Amino acid sequence: MEQILTKNKNIPKLQDKKLKWSQGIINIGLTLYALVTLYPLFWLFTSALKTNEEFDSRPFGLPEVWQWENLKRAWDVSAMGTSLINSTIVTIISLVLTLLLGALAAYVLARFQFRFKAFIMGLFLLGMLIPIHSTLVPLFIMMNKVNLLDTYWALILPYTAFELPLAIFVTAAFLIAIPKEIEEAALIDGTGYWGIFFRMMLPLSLPALSTVAILGFLRFWNDFAFALIFISKPALKTVPLSLSVFATGYATDYKLTMAAMTIAVVPTIIVFLMFQEQIMKGMTAGAVKG
Amino acid sequence: MTTSTRIKGFILIGLLPALLLYSFFVIVPIFWSAYYGFFDWKGLGSAKFIGLTNYVEVFNDPIFWTGFKNNMLIVAASVFGQVPIAMILALLLTRASLFQRMIRASIFMPMVLSSVVVGIIWGYIYHPQIGVLNFVLDATGLEMIKKVWLSDPSVSMYAIMVPIIWNYIGPYMIIFIAALQNTSPEINDAASLDGVGPVRKLFQVTLPMIWDTIKVVIVLCISGSLKAFDLIYVMTGGGPAHTTEVLASYMYNSTFNVYRFGYGSAISTAIIILSLILILGSQYLMKRDYR
Helix, strand or coil: CHHHHHHHHHHHHHHHHHHHHHHHHHHHHHHHHHHHHHHHHHHHHHHHCCCHHHHHHCCCCCCCCCCCHHHHHHHHHCCHHHHHHHHHHHHHHHHHHHHHHHHHHHHHHHHCCCCCHHHHHHHHHHHHHCCHHHHHHHHHHHHHHCCCCCCCHHHHHHHHHHHHHHHHHHHHHHHHCCCCHHHHHHHHCCCCHHHHHHHHHHHHCHHHHHHHHHHHHHHHHHCCHHHHHHCCCHHHCCHHHHHHHHHHCCCCCHHHHHHHHHHHHHHHHHHHHHCHHHHHHHHHHHHHHC | CCHHHHHHHHHHHHHHHHHHHHHHHHHHHHHHHHHHCCEECCCCCCCEECCCHHHHHHHHCHHHHHHHHHHHHHHHHHHHHHHHHHHHHHHHCCCCCHHHHHHHHHHHHHHHCCHHHHHHHHHHHHCCCCCHHHHHHHHCCCHHHCCCCCCCCCCHHHHHHHHHHHHCHHHHHHHHHHHHHHCCHHHHHHHHHCCCCHHHHHHHHHHHHCHHHHHHHHHHHHHHHCCCCHHHHHHCCCCCCCCCCCHHHHHHHHHHHCCCHHHHHHHHHHHHHHHHHHHHHHHHHHHCCCC
16 A cells, blocks of 8 residues: 555656656647648738749748739729628628527527427528528529529628528527516517517527627628629629639739739638637537538 | 517517528529529520429439539548548647637638638639749659649549648548537546556547537538638639539539530539538438447
């Protein structure tokens, strides 16, 4: 017994030292992995500020002279201003619609009992299983018939529709946890359901709604497939769509391509840096539910 | 107005806008694509009813099955590439220190970038003349394995899988971290006190405890891999000679490049059926308990 005790006393010290060493090696490994992950982004930013000659001859180094005017030229050449405005309009309207319709439906589904409720929940669940791309062809044909192609609505309506299931399930899960007594008190005070929804449920579910909003922002802002198929007018192109022109190969002014992409990714990176924990948790929850 | 009609009215008005919009843009197209699949139609002019011809053609179309095979390759790359990498990272990143949170955020970062940007960046990395990859191979004396990565049919699909793995590791890592943080530390400590070595502890204590999460992640890999489109469209467009085609890109190319709307609709329907079979099938298999 005595021996075991002394042994136990010694082991932790040894282990501590070993642990420190192995933790150090692990941290170096993790840092390297993170740097490799971030490197393409770093390369994008530095290449955007080089001359074309430098881009060819020294792909890894920092720019000798930082060519800030590349950003300005890329902005002009690729009509990035128009695309940014289009993306902003489409994203904001889709977000407002998603949040309002989603929260309202979530409140109804979380709080009221009625016929077909299970069926409606199942219908929304189905939408999370269907690969979005398989609806592109029929949606194109349908929108062509009602002259919706090449309008903002051609993006806003499908974006909202496809984001609704996630919005509803995230918000409803949150609303179910709010005690019913609060509502009952308000009902007795003579507040109608609309009053309860707008003045109590919306503010109370703000944490859930902000998750939905952040995820929606990233999804709408980055969407490529819908924009590619439903938008062909240059004046209506969103950011990913106008960038995709550079992918077709004939764009040989690499520094301008890189500069245009830099302008395009900065908004999402800022949003990510501001809300990283929420985005990581939300996107993960979204993935599990989707 | 009685209370019950007021409630009914509220339910109706509250639910209807979301339900209508959703049905019209998500559910109805499924049936339309099944319907258009019966027609020969160029997108303009009149459509000709041709019965099951399109569906039979899809079933016998070698390129459709190439696309399916590539989707399955992406599933395999996710399950055997992303899942182990995400798991190793999660095991090392369970603490909430500033350093660990920064590493986590960096690994997650590609998820928030537009896939068009990711595709173009990787297109440049693989570029035969200006590409960083061939530059590195030159510099390290490995010229013999230099390739025109995205135009060489023998390697292009594998070249594409690297960015796909790289891009989507973040969420799986976060799922694993959450699961690991939920396991009870007592069991871990008990195992250590019993003198169980770290490797044995991993396989006999830690992994069994989060086995349900691993199953969920594998189902996610399958459904996620079926969505592959953007990166492929941007990097190769399905070429060279359809070798990197996935189901979604082939659907796009058949419809909007060669204007066969009926055939594209038939492919869409086939994608929906295949996806539902795969997702529901994998969920069913994963729910069964082998222990």
